[in-house]
Amino acid sequence: MIDEQLRTRxxxxxxxxxxxxxxxxxxxxxxxxTHPSFxxxxxxxxxxxxxxxxxxxxxxALRTMTGSQYHDFNARLIDVCGSxxxxxxxDARTRAECYVKNMEGT
Numbered sequence: 001m002i003d004e005q006l007r008t009r010x011x012x013x014x015x016x017x018x019x020x021x022x023x024x025x026x027x028x029x030x031x032x033x034t035h036p037s038f039x040x041x042x043x044x045x046x047x048x049x050x051x052x053x054x055x056x057x058x059x060x061a062l063r064t065m066t067g068s069q070y071h072d073f074n075a076r077l078i079d080v081c082g083s084x085x086x087x088x089x090x091d092a093r094t095r096a097e098c099y100v101k102n103m104e105g106t
Contacts, residue, residue, distance in 0.1 A: 001097075003049045010048040010096050013103040014058055019045060048096045055095040073102045 015031030046054035062070040081087040
């Protein structure tokens, strides 16, 4: 997947809606729809494939979900990276790809 496709898919799986490109920026409705912005749809979707902080937020949210999504994500990341040490140092794109595969169940 190219970055924008990956970014869009991660956002959809994280609960963003009405995602579209506006003036060369990817924008959408926030997952909780409580963003303080007057027009929530104007919020720029995080650059998940390039932003470790954004990916950390998504992975942290997996901890609060029921089921094994958090543990499955970590197991997949370790498998893709080859070791725990490499998984700890994984870049945002690798984490985003693992997040998509984990959430889609593939």
